[in-house]
Amino acid sequence: MEFVVDLGRSSYQVTVGCGLLTAIGRLARDAGLSPNRCALVTDANVGRLYADVVLQSLRREGFDAALIEIAPGEPSKSFPVLQTIYQRLADAELDRESTVFALGGGVVGDLAGFAAATYLRGIALVQVPTSMIAQVDSALGGKTGVNLKDAKNLIGAFYQPRLVIADVDTLESLPEREFREGLAEVIKYGAIMDEGFLDWLEREMQLILERHPERLVSMVERSLRHKAAVVSRDEREEGLRKILNFGHTLGHALEASTSYGNYLHGEAVAIGMASAARLSTKYQGLKVEEAERLCQLLEAMGLMTVLPPGWLSTEFIRALRLDKKRRGDKVEFVLLDRLGHAVTHKLTFDQIIAGAEAPLN
Amino acid sequence: MEFVVDLGRSSYQVTVGCGLLTAIGRLARDAGLSPNRCALVTDANVGRLYADVVLQSLRREGFDAALIEIAPGEPSKSFPVLQTIYQRLADAELDRESTVFALGGGVVGDLAGFAAATYLRGIALVQVPTSMIAQVDSALGGKTGVNLKDAKNLIGAFYQPRLVIADVDTLESLPEREFREGLAEVIKYGAIMDEGFLDWLEREMQLILERHPERLVSMVERSLRHKAAVVSRDEREEGLRKILNFGHTLGHALEASTSYGNYLHGEAVAIGMASAARLSTKYQGLKVEEAERLCQLLEAMGLMTVLPPGWLSTEFIRALRLDKKRRGDKVEFVLLDRLGHAVTHKLTFDQIIAGAEAPLN
Numbered sequence: 001m002e003f004v005v006d007l008g009r010s011s012y013q014v015t016v017g018c019g020l021l022t023a024i025g026r027l028a029r030d031a032g033l034s035p036n037r038c039a040l041v042t043d044a045n046v047g048r049l050y051a052d053v054v055l056q057s058l059r060r061e062g063f064d065a066a067l068i069e070i071a072p073g074e075p076s077k078s079f080p081v082l083q084t085i086y087q088r089l090a091d092a093e094l095d096r097e098s099t100v101f102a103l104g105g106g107v108v109g110d111l112a113g114f115a116a117a118t119y120l121r122g123i124a125l126v127q128v129p130t131s132m133i134a135q136v137d138s139a140l141g142g143k144t145g146v147n148l149k150d151a152k153n154l155i156g157a158f159y160q161p162r163l164v165i166a167d168v169d170t171l172e173s174l175p176e177r178e179f180r181e182g183l184a185e186v187i188k189y190g191a192i193m194d195e196g197f198l199d200w201l202e203r204e205m206q207l208i209l210e211r212h213p214e215r216l217v218s219m220v221e222r223s224l225r226h227k228a229a230v231v232s233r234d235e236r237e238e239g240l241r242k243i244l245n246f247g248h249t250l251g252h253a254l255e256a257s258t259s260y261g262n263y264l265h266g267e268a269v270a271i272g273m274a275s276a277a278r279l280s281t282k283y284q285g286l287k288v289e290e291a292e293r294l295c296q297l298l299e300a301m302g303l304m305t306v307l308p309p310g311w312l313s314t315e316f317i318r319a320l321r322l323d324k325k326r327r328g329d330k331v332e333f334v335l336l337d338r339l340g341h342a343v344t345h346k347l348t349f350d351q352i353i354a355g356a357e358a359p360l361n
Numbered sequence: 362m363e364f365v366v367d368l369g370r371s372s373y374q375v376t377v378g379c380g381l382l383t384a385i386g387r388l389a390r391d392a393g394l395s396p397n398r399c400a401l402v403t404d405a406n407v408g409r410l411y412a413d414v415v416l417q418s419l420r421r422e423g424f425d426a427a428l429i430e431i432a433p434g435e436p437s438k439s440f441p442v443l444q445t446i447y448q449r450l451a452d453a454e455l456d457r458e459s460t461v462f463a464l465g466g467g468v469v470g471d472l473a474g475f476a477a478a479t480y481l482r483g484i485a486l487v488q489v490p491t492s493m494i495a496q497v498d499s500a501l502g503g504k505t506g507v508n509l510k511d512a513k514n515l516i517g518a519f520y521q522p523r524l525v526i527a528d529v530d531t532l533e534s535l536p537e538r539e540f541r542e543g544l545a546e547v548i549k550y551g552a553i554m555d556e557g558f559l560d561w562l563e564r565e566m567q568l569i570l571e572r573h574p575e576r577l578v579s580m581v582e583r584s585l586r587h588k589a590a591v592v593s594r595d596e597r598e599e600g601l602r603k604i605l606n607f608g609h610t611l612g613h614a615l616e617a618s619t620s621y622g623n624y625l626h627g628e629a630v631a632i633g634m635a636s637a638a639r640l641s642t643k644y645q646g647l648k649v650e651e652a653e654r655l656c657q658l659l660e661a662m663g664l665m666t667v668l669p670p671g672w673l674s675t676e677f678i679r680a681l682r683l684d685k686k687r688r689g690d691k692v693e694f695v696l697l698d699r700l701g702h703a704v705t706h707k708l709t710f711d712q713i714i715a716g717a718e719a720p721l722n
Binding site: 036079083086087090093095096097118119121122143145148155156157158322324325326327328 | 481689
């Protein structure tokens with residue numbers, strides 16, 4: 001199935017389904033991209049599985065793609081790797097009519113997206129997310145970036161892709177832990193804007209965890225439609241879009257304070273959402289049983305909901321202070337006033353820290 | 362005097378005059394920027410002369426500015442220096458409501474502009490150009506960038522400032538050569554869109570070369586108004602804006618092939634414009650006497666108009682092929698069909714090379 005992210009002149013199409021990797025060339029041509037020199041950026045793991053089929057699909061439609069493989073994992077989201085990508089784009093003589101295809105998870109999408117946003121001041125970008133978290137979240141919306149040492153996504157750009165292609169077949173090969181972390185972002189959409197989605201997830205849980213293709217298509221589509229609705233009303237996160245950061249302030253701080261070594265992003269976000277739910281009962285009138293329901297769903301999906309012993313480290317506080325949503329001594333924190341509805345609320349660092357692990361009753 | 366660059370939601374004000382450095386804080390507040398943590402990026406030469414007065418002006422209005430000084434010169438437009446700037450912005454805890462003030466010439470404006478465009482996915486930017494070439498050209502229009510090794514501005518972003526403040530008093534301290542290179546860009550506006558401006562420049566030449574403040578204000582204002590008119594109709598160089606590249610294709614190749622060591626940017630552009638005028642007589646019907654008039658004005662301003670012996674090197678051709686305006690095997694070249702009117706014309710590399718130094722009759 002297909003739908004359009006409505007951003008005026010920057011609108012683009014999203015396609016979710018099975019067996020789409022072989023159709024990438026055709027979808028790119030249909031979107032008006034010039035068959036020309038282009039680049040396929042991927043990581044070594046994803047590349048081993050899918051680069052050939054994508055290169056063939058591109059070649060059939062006249063796209064002459066240079067393959068750029070990076071090492072898998074967050075450390076690649078760095079300036080040295082970014083500069084290598086730039087050099088490879090230049091060596092392949094990509095010009096302003098060329099396209100970068102980003103095939104992979106969040107790291108590839110963010111990094112290749114930032115490279116496309118800044119090479120020759122911006123060339124066309126196609127996101128082909130292959131991880132759960134990229135398919136339901138990061139591939140859509142135009143956030144691109146690199147890390148500056150310990151500061152995740154400190155550097156970046158808002159840059160919309162020309163096309164998003166989510167093939168749920170690629171989710172089959174994901175390790176269990178990476179599959180489940182992505183469910184945190186799925187549950188997030190339910191928590192902040194669609195209580196009915198939470199009902200559906202509770203009901204379909206078993207088939208989802210078994211990776212039933214049809215359920216995955218429904219789940220990815222519903223997630224991306226929610227994200228598209230938010231992004232199209234607030235492309236640059238000046239207002240509404242902030243609600244998508246639900247669970248992310250504490251989640252990011254937890255990731256950063258553990259040097260991104262202990263938690264996958266979605267795992268940290270799950271803990272962040274549970275903590276934000278606790279804060280919501282204190283500051284925004286969320287019912288205790290609603291917070292409990294959210295935590296139970298997260299746990300049923302195999303995600304943690306409590307901060308680990310020793311979480312309140314110097315590094316945690318430093319990371320919190322570097323949060324992009326900081327405004328002076330407060331953070332614009334996303335809370336729920338009920339399941340299915342989020343609001344932002346300025347909280348001091350002290351309020352956040354005190355409330356993040358307060359018991360729910 | 363003041364005028365507005367009309368870019369819808371991204372519109373911004375341009376102020377040109379004398380004695381403006383002491384008014385920067387007030388102008389920034391009037392433009393709605395939050396007095397907050399901010400950064401003043403400059404180079405060591407400009408900083409020595411003007412950083413104190415700007416810092417004081419900012420402080421008076423409540424802007425708490427971290428001073429970030431880079432080494433003067435093109436080599437600073439590099440990734441290592443960019444990363445240093447990012448780190449300094451993070452250390453100073455700049456947040457999304459902070460502003461970067463870029464005080465200096467083209468290098469500072471491009472580099473600090475790119476840093477502002479990409480720090481936290483974009484924070485406010487104020488351009489305070491102090492060189493001639495930055496005042497009449499690069500500070501307005503939103504082009505920001507860094508060099509990737511020998512590829513000038515290969516990496517960059519379109520990112521509009523919130524305010525441009527051109528204080529012609531800062532032109533007094535410029536070395537003669539840097540003053541004159543800026544006149545190449547001034548003459549360009551006349552050549553591509555305002556023949557009357559060429560008349561005025563020919564008439565007022567003596568007072569301009571003596572740096573008469575009132576003439577400089579008129580000249581900078583008229584230049585920036587022309588640039589603003591073009592940019593507001595084509596922010597991202599998809600059409601009309603390309604005419605601003607008149608003289609730049611060959612100029613860039615000449616700079617790159619001499620490792621940016623022999624020519625100042627404006628000097629190379631002057632030679633590029635003279636060569637483009639020769640090509641214009643061949644491909645676009647420009648009259649020989651018009652091409653001669655343009656060359657005479659450039660020479661009278663102390664600029665060269667002929668390619669140096671040995672210009673057609675391997676490096677020159679490589680640089681030409683890396684040109685951002687390349688489309689496959691052709692370059693979208695800017696030519697004149699008459700003085701005061703430019704058009705784009707696709708030329709092959711062979712046509713460009715053969716016609717660039719052909720005699721004018």
